[in-house]
Each structure stands twice: as C-alpha cells, then as structure tokens.
Amino acid sequence: MADISSFRGYRYNKAVVGDLDRVVTQPYDVIDDKLRDEYYERNEYNVVRIIKGKTKDMDNPNDNQYTRAAEYWNKWIEERALIREAGPAIYPYHQEYSVEGRTYVRKGLVALVSLDEKTGKVRAHEKTLSGPKADRLKLMKATEANDGQIFMLYDDPQNRINNMLDEDMYGVDPVMEVSDDLGAKHRLYRLSRPSLIMDIGEILQDFELFIADGHHRYETALNYMDYCKRRNWKPMNAESFDHRMMTLVNMHDPGLTILPTHRVVHSLDGFDPASFLAKAADDFEISEYNDRAALYDALSEAGGAGGSAFGFGADQLSGYRLLTLKDPALLDRIVAGEHTDTWRRLDVTVLHAALLDRLLGISAEKLEAYSNVRYVRGRDEALDMVGKNGNQAAFLVNPTRMDQVRDVALAGERMPQKSTDFFPKLLTGMVMMKMKIDKSMGLALYEAEE
Incomplete structure (x- = not known):
C-alpha cells in the first residue's frame, strides 16, 4: 500500500529569483558537466548548485560540493529565494509535451510517501550502482532535504485519483509554470483541502508503487532512514527521514510515454x-x-x-x-x-x-x-x-511497454541496462522538502561505523 502525507513544500519566490524557467533543471543523473555549466550561468539561484554542485581543487571534508549545497539551502531561505508554504498541501504536477507530432498531458501528484516497508512494498525494475547511491547519500546527509523527485507509478485502471484531483482543480491556477529545454510545459498546482487529501490517501493505500525513475534516489532514502535511526534521531512530523517526496502517476494515464x-x-x-x-x-x-x-x-x-x-x-x-x-x-x-x-x-x-x-x-x-x-x-x-x-x-x-515494466517488477526482477525512458523527465526545483529531525536523544557515532 502507499501511505501518503501532505507537506509544506519549499518553492521558488519569483519576486527574488526572476524567470522560473532558469532556476529548474533536469534530474541530476542526466546533467553532464556541460549542462551543469549552462545551468550555473542561467541564474545564481539555479537548483543545480544544490543537486550537482561543482567541485574545487581545494575541496575537503569541511568544504565540498555537499557542504556548499547545504549553505545554498540556508542562504536562499534567508534571502527568501525559497519560501516554505504557509500550510500543508499536495501538489498535482502536469506535464504537456509532444512526441512525433502528437501532444500529451501526463498527470502526476507530488506528496510525501512513507518509507516504512510495513505499509507496503515498492517495486523496482532497474539495477542500482553503489557510486550514485553514495553520492546522493552524502548530499542528503549535508542538506537534510528532498530536492529531486522520485517518479512512482500506481495501478488505477478506473482513474479514481486523477478524477478526484481534476474535480478539485477546476478553476485553480498553477502556482508554478515553466518550460524546459525540450519544449515540455510543466505546471504545478497546490491543493490543501483536508478531506480530499484523506480520501486520496485512503484509495492509494490499496495500491502498490512501482519505481519508474529514481531507483538510486529511493534506495538512498532508505539508507538515510537507517542512518538516522542508528543515531536514535526521531522524525518530528511527516516532513522527515521516514518519508520521501515522490511524484505518483497512474500507469493507465493516457499521457504516460515510454521512449526507446x-x-x-x-x-x-x-x-x-x-x-x-x-x-x-x-x-x-x-x-x-x-x-x-x-x-x-x-x-x-x-x-x-x-x-x-x-x-x-x-x-x-x-x-x-x-x-x-x-x-x-x-x-x-x-x-x-x-x-x-x-x-x-x-x-x-x-x-x-x-x-x-x-x-x-x-x-x-x-x-x-x-x-x-x-x-x-x-x-x-x-x-x-x-x-x-x-x-x-x-x-x-x-519502446518497452508499461505492462512489461509492471510484470517484471512484480516478479522481483530487474530489467537490463537502459530498458525504459519515461518522457519527459520530472524537473527538479518545482517543489522541495526540508526535513524536520529531533536529534535531542541522538547517539554519537563515527562515520567509520557506517
């Protein structure tokens, strides 16, 4: 089952950062050095400085791309470049894009999802590598934040979730709207009605989740949760290490595209x-x-x-x-x-x-x-x-078919290298989450014990 929660997301403040198109990025794992340089030049508040900052020759354990990412987080909050929502919400995320002359709209929902495996199993279909997981864990330790999305699928052939969201979204304007370099339009909405969030949560409890994109990020979230628990740290609320920000998409959504x-x-x-x-x-x-x-x-x-x-x-x-x-x-x-x-x-x-x-x-x-x-x-x-x-x-x-992704994941198998390309990617910087952790009863452990 999927156990979701609303949260008070951090979003960019257009009055401070300017053009929102210039502060968001593709996911970290598709950003090469050339693209990173381009993102750095676009805007001083571009989120690439957090998710994939540049290294320096003089980097050391106290000053490196991860510690600088944490500094950017704090600095941007102080400068009100990033503003935390006044109240908890869930965030419908729509992506309008074209493939081979046809236009589609993929509908997702950004929420926090419990990492407690007792609430249900998350199905994976790709192998993961130790290098990217170690990199993401260092970033999470430094920032104590969720910056990028994990793209999750759920099996809702009756489309109940999207129908409920569409009804509540009638007449609602997006809180953020940007276009990416590939021409896709990304629109983020904000819904906060408690009864809606509760009803959607009850339906999602019946569904298993399948990772479409973000296998390394998901396993990193589990590793970080273990890291915190070993220190006897406690989550202060759902915005903590035992939940992860994810974008949930119905695998029957007509806007879902897998490219070869x-x-x-x-x-x-x-x-x-x-x-x-x-x-x-x-x-x-x-x-x-x-x-x-x-x-x-x-x-x-x-x-x-x-x-x-x-x-x-x-x-x-x-x-x-x-x-x-x-x-x-x-x-x-x-x-x-x-x-x-x-x-x-x-x-x-x-x-x-x-x-x-x-x-x-x-x-x-x-x-x-x-x-x-x-x-x-x-x-x-x-x-x-x-x-x-x-x-x-x-x-x-x-392209690999959606039913093949589902069946391979249900069988507990991992697909060969580069089997799926869910298009378009979920942008980083649309909404983010900062963890609230109670460390008052924490245990002192050395990194060598990890």
Whole structure:
C-alpha cells in the first residue's frame, strides 16, 4: 500500500529569483558537466548548485560540493529565494509535451510517501550502482532535504485519483509554470483541502508503487532512514527521514510515454556488417529498406504485432535492415539464469543476448560499463552517428511497454541496462522538502561505523 502525507513544500519566490524557467533543471543523473555549466550561468539561484554542485581543487571534508549545497539551502531561505508554504498541501504536477507530432498531458501528484516497508512494498525494475547511491547519500546527509523527485507509478485502471484531483482543480491556477529545454510545459498546482487529501490517501493505500525513475534516489532514502535511526534521531512530523517526496502517476494515464533507448556500437575490432548479418540470418528474418521512414514504420509494425525486431544501420552498408526474431524460444536456450518469460521476451533482452553478446562479444559487463556501446534517445540521431567518431552500427529498438515494466517488477526482477525512458523527465526545483529531525536523544557515532 502507499501511505501518503501532505507537506509544506519549499518553492521558488519569483519576486527574488526572476524567470522560473532558469532556476529548474533536469534530474541530476542526466546533467553532464556541460549542462551543469549552462545551468550555473542561467541564474545564481539555479537548483543545480544544490543537486550537482561543482567541485574545487581545494575541496575537503569541511568544504565540498555537499557542504556548499547545504549553505545554498540556508542562504536562499534567508534571502527568501525559497519560501516554505504557509500550510500543508499536495501538489498535482502536469506535464504537456509532444512526441512525433502528437501532444500529451501526463498527470502526476507530488506528496510525501512513507518509507516504512510495513505499509507496503515498492517495486523496482532497474539495477542500482553503489557510486550514485553514495553520492546522493552524502548530499542528503549535508542538506537534510528532498530536492529531486522520485517518479512512482500506481495501478488505477478506473482513474479514481486523477478524477478526484481534476474535480478539485477546476478553476485553480498553477502556482508554478515553466518550460524546459525540450519544449515540455510543466505546471504545478497546490491543493490543501483536508478531506480530499484523506480520501486520496485512503484509495492509494490499496495500491502498490512501482519505481519508474529514481531507483538510486529511493534506495538512498532508505539508507538515510537507517542512518538516522542508528543515531536514535526521531522524525518530528511527516516532513522527515521516514518519508520521501515522490511524484505518483497512474500507469493507465493516457499521457504516460515510454521512449526507446537505441544502441550505437563503436570501437569493435574487425567488425564487418556483412559478416554480422550473415550470422544473424540464422535466427532473424532480415528485410532491407532504402529509406528511414520505411524502416521506422516496419519497426513499429513489428512491435505492435508483439514480435522482437530491430532496425539496423551500419558504416559501409547500403540502406537499412530490419532484423525480426524467428523463434522466441531462442532466448530460453541462450539466456542464463532464472528469469520469467516476460523478462526473456523484452526487446532489450533479445538485443543484448542474441545480437550484442552472442554475435558481437559485447557482454553484460561491457554494457554496464558503457564499453563499445553508446545509448541514444533519437532514431535519427543514432543513425546519424554511424560512421563518425568510431561508431560502426546502430540498433534501433521499440519502446518497452508499461505492462512489461509492471510484470517484471512484480516478479522481483530487474530489467537490463537502459530498458525504459519515461518522457519527459520530472524537473527538479518545482517543489522541495526540508526535513524536520529531533536529534535531542541522538547517539554519537563515527562515520567509520557506517
């Protein structure tokens, strides 16, 4: 079950910071050094200074990107750049965006969710890495805050939650409205009626939650809760370490979009596309297309029919190819370990096991290390990269379906690398939460004991 609470969020004060478009960012894990520099230049109050601050040569345990993040929090509150809400609320969060000429609106709800596993299990579908979790834990220890969102899904086929929210939101203006660099419009609303919050909470108690995006942030929240409990710290209210700010989205929302992440292969010794295709022909039907539009249509059609198919373009290869798996039972023979049929039939599983690993020697370890493979969102971008900077071939995939995400998570399995791309991302800086922690009975522990 999902146990939610309202909270007094911190939001940017337009009168102090100016253009709100220039203070929000994409999630920390998609911000590279170049984008971070751009965010730094946009506005002195840009939230990147908190979530992914720059390092300095003279950094030390007492002065580093994490301690500076805490200083920014305090400074911005003092300057009233960040203002805490007068009363508790929940925050509907709508994102209007376009994909392939169609416009969608994804509806989410920002609230605090209990981390107590007794209230229900959160389902995950991605593997996590120790490095990002250690980084996020250092930030949380320093700031004692929730800055970025965790994107959660719940299964509400009757759309009861959104219907209730829509009714209460009639005639209500957003408290924050921004546009991101990809053209999506983000609108945050504020609802505070206690009976509405209670009714929504009662319905959500019947639902399990599935992590769409933010696996590292979720596990970090659990680790931080353990860190606090070992010190005998106590939560002063729901705005504390035993709750985490999350955005909840109905997996049946018509505005929910999962984009594919294509693979571009590079730096393989002796790679020959003709030889590769000859080997692939044993297990894949291979069709040739002269233009991209025809390839894209064929790829989508194959996915809609339930088959596993991949677009292929390579350096020194005329035209494009569609590779369609002949017999799904192939995966039963070549995929090691105990896995469900749903996991074995994922397109990314087929691509990784039957083509990249088996025929090109790109193992799962190399994929996780980003060796020989680059991950690209756009189809045209992937194909345009071929023949440049050592890129030898592009493999185009269909998007993972929402029912596959759900079924893999319910089975307790983790998807292969880069299986899902929920679009658009949830912006950081729309609303944030500062923890209230009672440390009066705390125990003194050394970091070495952690």
